[in-house]
Amino acid sequence: MLVMLASVSGAPGVSAAAVGLAALWPNGPGLVVEADPCGGVLAARFGVAQEPGLAGLAAASRHGLPSGGPARFVQPLPLGVHAVVGPGAADTCAQAVSVLSARPDVMAGLAPVVVLDAGRLYPGSPAHALLPRVNVLVVVTAGDTAHLDHVDTRLPALRAQMRSPHLGVAVCGKGSYEPREISGRLGAPVWAHLPADRWGAAVLTGRLAGPAWTRTRLAQGLRGLGAVLAALPPRQPGAARAALEVVR
Template sequence: MLVMVASVSGAPGVSTAAVGVAALWPNTPGLLVEADPCGGVVAARFGVRQEPGLAALAAAARHGLPAVGPMRFVQVLPLGVHAVVGSGAADTCAGAVSVLASRPAALAGLAPVVVVDAGRLYPGSPAQGLLSRVDALVIVTAGDTEHLDHVDTRLAGLRVSVPTPQVGVAVVGKSAYEPQEVSGRLGVPVWAHLPTDRWGAAVLSGRLSGPAWTRTRLAQALRGLAATLAAHPQQQPSRAALEVVR
């Protein structure tokens, strides 16, 4: 399964959400692939090397090498998550993502579950080339009118590239709108509400550590999102499930 986590506006915590979904995937963690054309942050946040990583994977794919045996491209984050990290240099990342977008099997074949952090899907982003291969696209957005407007205007174009209805949103922080209102307006399900949780966010961005992080409100919400994606990515979680993570 190939899951893309992205935003269309601002910086609502896409990398944090992607790390959490990979870490908390049911039964076994997913493989995180940091494919943000604007540059990677995961290596710096967690204190691991930038290479081998996304650039090495793209170079292998460009030369027609088989997309198997992913360990040579992988770093292990302190959370125990295996990750193909992006370079901090935007031009290097953009070039690597462009190569992989033309060879999506190089990502899909890396592991049974691959979680792609695509950063912001701005118009013309190289990461949009991966959309035709993803099984689920999670749009992370703030819950205010401004950001929901941006999602609304971009969704039609994005859904052309993604097999419908496997597109949904994860709303970050407080919102004046109920999940049903957001879903009704956007025409896609609200798969999760990600609460403002500084402790959970600090662990998922490499600033804190400790085994208790999986009990934070943010971790609980991301675990629910991962379970929803793993089971029925086309379905909206129940209102009761959403209330648990508020």
């Protein structure tokens, strides 16, 4: 299963959400792949090297995934989850994402569940080329009018690039609208509400440590999101779009 998390404007915490979602995925952690063309942050946040990582995977993928599989490009993070970290330099990271976007099956074959952190899906982002291959796209957004306006204008183009019907929204922080209102406006399900939680966010960004983070409100929201995504039916090309489901 290839799950992409991305925003369309602002910085609502996509990287932290991707790490937490992978760590709390039902029946065992998924693999985080940092595919943000603007540059990776996980290596700096968690004190690991930038290589092995995305740049090396991209270079190797030009000739097909080498024997031995993806393990040589994966690093453990302190939260009990593994990651393919992106280089901090935006130009290097964008080039690696461009190479891998042309070989999406390499990304999908890294692990049974791969959580892609695509950062901000700005127009022209090389991560757009991965959309036809992903099983699920989660658009992470703040719940205020300005950010929802941006999401509303971008969703039609994102849908047009996807072959899967599974596109939904995760709303971060406080907002003025109920999930049904947001879903009705966007024509997309609200799969999760990720509350403002300084402790949970601090752990997921490498500023704090400790196993108790899995009991935070943010962790509960991410665990619920993982349960919803894991229960989605398999992608069927050409099938009608799934009925909207709103997760309260």
